[in-house]
Amino acid sequence: DTGVSQDPRHKITKRGQNVTFRCDPISEHNRLYWYRQTLGQGPEFLTYFQNEAQLEKSRLLSDRFSAERPKGSFSTLEIQRTEQGDSAMYLCASSRTSGRFDEQFFGPGTRLTVL
Amino acid sequence: AQTVTQSQPEMSVQEAETVTLSCTYDTSESNYYLFWYKQPPSRQMILVIRQEAYKQQNATENRFSVNFQKAAKSFSLKISDSQLGDTAMYFCAFISGPNDMRFGAGTRLTVKP
Numbered sequence: 001d002t003g004v005s006q007d008p009r010h011k012i013t014k015r016g017q018n019v020t021f022r023c024d025p026i027s028e029h030n031r032l033y034w035y036r037q038t039l040g041q042g043p044e045f046l047t048y049f050q051n052e053a054q055l056e057k058s059r060l061l062s063d064r065f066s067a068e069r070p071k072g073s074f075s076t077l078e079i080q081r082t083e084q085g086d087s088a089m090y091l092c093a094s095s096r097t098s099g100r101f102d103e104q105f106f107g108p109g110t111r112l113t114v115l
Numbered sequence: 116a117q118t119v120t121q122s123q124p125e126m127s128v129q130e131a132e133t134v135t136l137s138c139t140y141d142t143s144e145s146n147y148y149l150f151w152y153k154q155p156p157s158r159q160m161i162l163v164i165r166q167e168a169y170k171q172q173n174a175t176e177n178r179f180s181v182n183f184q185k186a187a188k189s190f191s192l193k194i195s196d197s198q199l200g201d202t203a204m205y206f207c208a209f210i211s212g213p214n215d216m217r218f219g220a221g222t223r224l225t226v227k228p
Contacts (some may be wrong), residue, residue, distance in 0.1 A: 003159075004159075033216075040124075040220065040221070041220050041221070042119075042206045042208070042218025042219050042220055042221050043160075043206075043216075043218050044218070045215065045216060045217075091160070103162055103165070104162075104216065105162075106152075106159050106160040106161070107159060108158070108159040109159065
């Protein structure tokens with residue numbers, strides 16, 4: 001399978017714990033995006049990378065959130081001191097810069113539940 | 116601010132019938148792209164169809180077509196000959212740059228046998 005993969009698919013944690021999610025994009029894709037999707041809503045943009053550079057962060061990304069893409073391949077999203085409001089589906093997407101329009105391919109998501 | 120509105124939280128259609136999902140958006144940009152994504156239950160989101168704002172011709176992909184009304188900022192999705200596998204959440208999305216894709220709240224479509 002050469003699509004976008006995410007690990008883990010589900011994570012249950014207690015409030016105050018740290019969690020880390022991983023995203024492996026499609027191999028030739030240079031752009032990688034993180035989104036958050038809460039129940040009954042569409043995905044909301046969090047941040048994106050072009051290669052290893054983090055070019056944009058949404059105001060939704062509080063100081064407790066950090067994302068990295070150290071070698072321009074896989075990416076990690078860490079949430080420190082989790083809160084119940086962090087419970088959501090975290091989606092990763094990747095794309096290849098090809099001009100005016102980049103189709104984003106989405107992974108299956110990581111569902112986070114904070115107890 | 117760029118916003119995307121889907122006013123139909125849920126819809127249903129009989130198998131083989133046609134259904135139209137509505138989407139409106141608000142932007143001051145002149146060049147942008149619009150998309151419909153499908154998210155089946157417990158499965159990942161996939162692109163159904165896309166429309167570039169500078170193209171007047173409505174996009175079509177097999178049973179899926181759009182009605183793009185730029186002046187009205189409307190972008191509806193028509194699904195013809197609905198199939199059980201079309202049951203999913205459908206999201207309308209808008210983008211005018213690499214990092215600002217905005218999604219609507221979604222429409223849950225159920226195709227009934």
